[in-house]
């Protein structure tokens with residue numbers, strides 16, 4: 001028999017969300033959670049029965065569906081089955097996990113690496129394992145939610161600094177009492193804006209104030225650096241980041257997260273990180289797919305070059321059409337819309353014409369800075385980018401984001 005609950009804060013929260021979602025659905029402006037039913041080549045998908053150009057993917061090098069990666073995943077299923085025997089510390093470690101961790105360490109030019117089952121969980125567990133109540137954690141204001149959640153979970157004193165502003169970071173570092181442990185964290189490439197952290201200055205400050213430096217490379221592996229190794233390679237500063245965190249769900253077409261760094265650090269995380277000890281290991285197919293993907297990146301350097309050309313075409317083309325693409329320098333291209341409603345309308349117009357872009361609205365971004373968050377990948381052809389930009393231009397004119 002169902003229980004009639006009295007209204008409380010929890011039920012009010014649920015109802016408020018239900019109302020927000022149903023209003024968007026009624027206005028035909030709800031674009032979240034749409035299932036992709038099929039992949040059609042590297043940059044096209046079937047959604048709601050229509051073939052669309054995918055301009056919202058994190059698969060920056062177009063590796064989803066790569067034959068070598070698919071074969072590696074299938075071979076791992078034949079060899080190991082689909083699951084593991086538990087958590088990594090007990091019976092869950094497979095030979096493919098060890099192989100993947102060696103591959104990542106080589107790729108990141110680090111002594112060692114450790115993997116976890118998602119990027120989100122990696123940030124939670126790593127931050128909260130490294131720092132605690134007596135310590136300080138300092139985070140860029142635009143860092144990803146998983147970093148913020150890790151900082152809160154750690155119980156450390158949580159300070160934030162103005163986005164990519166190294167003077168503001170130094171002010172924070174100066175506020176911390178001598179002798180206290182401090183961890184500075186930033187995204188390498190910011191997930192909503194596409195700009196790049198000022199690593200050289202950040203490293204200088206961390207050394208000056210004896211702080212640990214952790215960089216989240218979710219959107220920089222396969223995107224930055226001549227061979228796709230990420231932010232250290234981009235700035236020619238290999239070995240300068242203490243805690244090189246990354247995901248296996250974006251350029252690497254799998255799921256999971258990792259930290260690469262010094263052997264002692266990695267061993268510490270392996271024995272103290274709660275997500276490693278208390279959560280089941282990565283499934284073998286996903287570990288094998290990730291392992292092969294790092295090798296494909298190095299074997300197919302043309303993908304990096306094509307991504308750079310495509311990102312340049314997309315950013316310049318949208319700017320020339322009058323859009324504000326904010327500070328992006330990478331494959332993540334925000335198209336500023338302003339109000340949430342306008343971002344929804346831009347999405348609707350574009351998707352109705354088979355360009356799959358998505359809105360980013362508050363609270364993911366500040367009120368008034370809603371945007372389309374378009375991405376470009378190495379799988380796009382120049383003419384596909386041109387077509388997509390023409391449709392986004394028509395959308396912009398139709399809803400008044402740019403002059404008609």
Ligand SMILES: Cc1ncc(COP(=O)(O)O)c(C=O)c1O
Pocket residue numbers: 118119120121123144146187191216218219247248249255256257
């Ligand atoms: C910067 C950043 N860090 C971490 C994550 C979480 O990674 P995952 O989706 O692999 O759990 C994301 C995901 O969007 C991200 O953008």
